[in-house]
Amino acid sequence: MSEIILKVENLKKEFLLSKDRKIKAVKGISFEVKRGEIFGFLGPNGAGKSTTISMITTQQEPTSGRIYIDEQSLLENPALARRKIGVVAQHNNLDRGLTARENLIYHAKYFGMDDSTANKRANEYLEKFGLKDRENDYVRGFSGGMAQRLKIARAIMHNPDILFLDEPTTGLDPSYRTVLWDQMLALNKEGTTIFLTTHYMEEPEQLCDRIAIVDQGELKAIGTVEELKNLIPTTNIISIKLANLDKGFVEKAKALPEVENATIQNDLLLLYMKHEHPDFNQILEWVKTLNTTLLNISLSTSTLDDVFIYLTGKEGINNGENK
Template sequence: MTENGKEPLIQARGLVKSFGELTAVDAIDFDLQRGEAFGFLGPNGAGKTSTMRMIGCVSPITDGTLRIFGLDPRSDGVEIRGRLGVVPQEDSLDLELTVRENIIVYGRYFGLPRAELKKRADELLEFVELTDRAKDRVEPLSGGMKRRLTIARSLVNEPEVLLLDEPTTGLDPQARHVVWDRLYRLKRQGVTLLLTTHYMDEAEQLCDRLVVMDKGKIMAEGSPRELIERYSTREVVELRFGDERPDVFSYWTDGLVSRVEPLPDRVLLYTDKGDAAAHGIHERGLVPESVLVRRSTLEDVFLHLTGRSLIE
């Protein structure tokens, strides 16, 4: 039972996943509440996919406890899988079947009657706007269309929780926004979303709460806004210099800038007064090639927590 008195749909305590001597998931704790969108944010190798595979009951737990719908994956995997929808990182569509057939064939694994499956397939294709491609083979579809079909297929059993592992990796910006729109709609319909991503904008757009993961550990937890307010400043000034990069640290003694982060391609100044800090750059004799004032993001949170960029 959580602080709000509600039983979580998914609860992990001291959850561990090891592969030989490698610990991919290192004693993590988290709760997923019904109706929320919860995210695992972190770079490749952070342990996000390993966590999702344990939740999906396709990878055994090494240690710790995991409860899904109050059930134990070790003994109740079949029942749990029947109540989950899964969108894997790599699409596993049958390229030789038609768009509609992919949904119908997948639905048979859940024991759904054929007549019901046909109706459900048509509803799902309409939801992801693929009705006009229903009779087409999957192979020639664009990456965005294949991703939407994978999402449609994952909904065939009307899951209580939808697991999405890097749902928009490899998609162009337009296709990403189409996928986001469908996920918004699912959330409004009451579907609980659990996703992994290394895209900070995706996490900010979709997640009510998230955990920041790195090297198998949870570094922080909260809403996107809470994490930004806790670990960063209101704004960031990005400076790009040429071959000669000055000692920026020595210029900031007036308290206007709270932190300076030198990265390989730019220098970041963390401040609550971006315009004033940018103006002060020239007053101190600095001549950067470019100056950009922007709001803080989850990328800045990750940099603060780990000392490195999320996109390295």
């Protein structure tokens, strides 16, 4: 068995937007995912995440490039790859005219599962994802969160080797978010590789063995959380809250000798300091020259969110749990 479960080489996808307008949604991405990893694939809206997943999971053909699942070329043998893949797509692709239970059973049967195993697994997942009392209802009447839970259950019915989750927690309330992660960690312990895209920064920061950051169809960085954090010039960030935040303060801050970089995030002015243990007095003296009132000042170490902003210039979603 190869250590590499997924290999993507120079993958490209172009879309025709109108008669004479094309978009390069994915511009030659290459990366590998190791067997048993929890791999995060992060990027702002429109970065090309879902397009990449849809090519790897055989839902769309690449414009060019190569994909290997378990050393087998996906383009040459899509049926073989499909057996090894589970996917929770970003959009609702359940069969709305079937019941919840039928969605699970038909999926399992498609992959050749026998009746008794299919029923056993369907019972287990309907129970786990809180859908047992709705199992015989048509999916068309399901709420967004219920449909999302059923999509997750369906994706794992056939025991995939690698599971793709495209924004899986969107629409899930906090308790089902916990159920999802417990289930994913249990599957991962049994050997399932997890490929995750999300906008919630604390999920990959806590869960992922390695993370790729994409933006505008290009791979910006790949590595462990620690490796990515090391891409930021400093690990010490001073966040300053002011009564009036002027965009011009960013350029002024960048001119300070101790400051490596500066940016505005939410309503805070962030200073990326060159050295550890920065001199607060100097910064306080500087703040006085800005002719506004200082409301708060604090020192924090960098988070995955900071790396994301540094590489893409855009914010991820932070639940406020790690700031």
